[in-house]
Amino acid sequence: MTVIQTDSAPGQFRDRFRIPHAPGGGDCLYLVGNSLGAQPKAAADAVNAQLERWAQMGVIGHFDGPTPWLEFHRLGLDTLAELVGARVHEVVVMNTLTINLHLMMTSFFRPQGQRRRLLMERGAFPSDRYAVVSQLQWHGLDPDRDLAELAPRRDRLLHEEDLEDYLERYGDQVAMVLWPGVQYATGQVFDLARIARACRKAGTVLGLDLAHAVGNVPLDLHEIGADFAVWCSYKYLNSGPAAVAGCFVHERHRDFDGPRLAGWWGHDEHSRFHMGPDFKPMRGAEGWQISEPPILTLAPLWASLDLFAEAGGLPVLRKLSLEMTGHLAHLIHERLADRINIITPLEPHRRGCQLSLQVRAGRDAGRQLFERLEAHGVICDWREPDIIRAAPVPLYNTLDDIERLVDLIDQLSSARTR
The missing domain is CATH 3.90.1150.10 (Aspartate Aminotransferase, domain 1)
Known part of the structure; x- marks a missing residue:
């Protein structure tokens, strides 16, 4: 990531965003970056540039000219990897958050024997719980028995020591822990390194939902050793409603040979267009891609990430x-x-x-x-x-x-x- 040092102050880049209007005119007081980030002014130009490329070049835009579409999904990966504390080959932009969560659980939630529980927080964002319950049912498990949910204490907060205690007592029965980087309702930030250490000690897979963490708080995914992480990009990353999401897969799984749901964009790029019948995955996170990246929703993300770099x-x-x-x-x-x-x-x-x-x-x-x-x-x-x-x-x-x-x-x- 190229960082431009500035004498930064809160709101220094306000004039680079379009703030929604208040009912009486003028800018509203927009305090929902945790739900949908404001629109970077550069987003429209970024999308229009790709629309014009489509108009002028048609299908040739995949291959020729600056940043051909075949490479477009990698354009801002260095900045994104920096934001999540990962190596570039550990990060991919694709799909939406819950779809990515399903793809990751398909590969990494492998219940067997007594190790079949999936542990998450009680009060998780509903889509995460829906995905988890459906995965348990997909494996023929009973959510009433095999879904473990840690409840907040009376202060409405979750405590890392409660997770550590649960894994100390029942870790040999847990196949996966799914945990947020920031709890969506309370705004609580978790010590992910501490959680990762507890998971390693218990011998269980750790997956993270970073929807409210990416672009918000420091992350160090490679160093802490989470197995995978997923996030959306329309909150603090300002890439627009229902924009393309992101995914991290630790490099120790770079040559993953377990089950995955495959699609042609995850196939080795050197033989992808040979159109062979057998799937040969890309190494690293890109091997979990299914379909061609959505160019028009990637463009605003790269425009926003340029602002992160410019801000320092x-x-x-x-x-x-x-x-x-x-x-x-x-x-x-x-x-x-x-x-x-x-x-x-x-x-x-x-x-x-x-x-x-x-x-x-x-x-x-x-x-x-x-x-x-x-x-x-x-x-x-x-x-x-x-x-x-x-x-x-x-x-x-x-x-x-x-x-x-x-x-x-x-x-x-x-x-x-x-």
């Missing part, structure tokens, strides 16, 4: 993110402590861009406040049963945005909300 990379952005969430937490404690509870852990290593807020007066008051904020041009999001998620993103949010949010919460907290 994730180490710079992480520092700014902690400044922003620290400032937000300070103002809430100073001005709103009687009304607002912060669920997200506030230790720097346990929080990312997102703070999950709970209105102390209860769910109905929380929903009312959320709707009032929305009417005043604040776009956060609501997660059942009672969470308002606010995620200031350092590329395009500012400290003034934080001040404005707290002012509006203070103003809109009615007597009923209090």
Whole structure:
């Protein structure tokens, strides 16, 4: 990744993004990078360039000219690999998150004998749980018996020591652990190195869902030794709704000879167009590709990753993110402590861009406040049963945005909300 050093400040790249409009005009207060990142202004040009290439070259665009489509899926892989702490051959962009999760579990969830449980967190993002249950059923297993879910404690948080304790007692019965990098509802960041050590000790596969972690918090996937990881790119990576997702497969599986669902784009590129009947996989993560990469949804991702590099990379952005969430937490404690509870852990290593807020007066008051904020041009999001998620993103949010949010919460907290 080429890093351009800058004197960075929160929101320094705001003018490089298109911020949605508020109901009364002007920019809204956009605090949902954890759900759908704002659009880079370069995204439209990036897509239009590929549309024009299609118009001018047709099928020849696959092979000729700058960045032919046959190579387009690798254009920004060095930057992406840097963001997730991986080697380039360990990373691939393809499909969408849950499809990639199914592809990985098809290869790496191999229950046998007494080792057949799949361990995940209780309260996981529903799509992950749906995928896990269907995989258990695919193997003829009973989810009521073979799905193990670790519950949060009374603080609504999950604790790494509870996972370690479970694996210490039952690790010889666990075939796979599936864990998030950041818990989607609470915003809690996990110590993935610690979790990986516990999985290695138990002899179980570790898969990670990094939907809320990639582009948000530091990752070191190669070093910690996770077997695989999957993520989407439309949140902190700003690549657009339902954009192409990503996948990591550790290099120790580079010459994987186990089961996989195969497609022609995962076939060795040197003989792919020989059209032979026998599948010979690419080495590394690219061997799990199924179909040709979607050029028009890759283009905005590469445009966004250029901004990450220009901003100085994730180490710079992480520092700014902690400044922003620290400032937000300070103002809430100073001005709103009687009304607002912060669920997200506030230790720097346990929080990312997102703070999950709970209105102390209860769910109905929380929903009312959320709707009032929305009417005043604040776009956060609501997660059942009672969470308002606010995620200031350092590329395009500012400290003034934080001040404005707290002012509006203070103003809109009615007597009923209090």
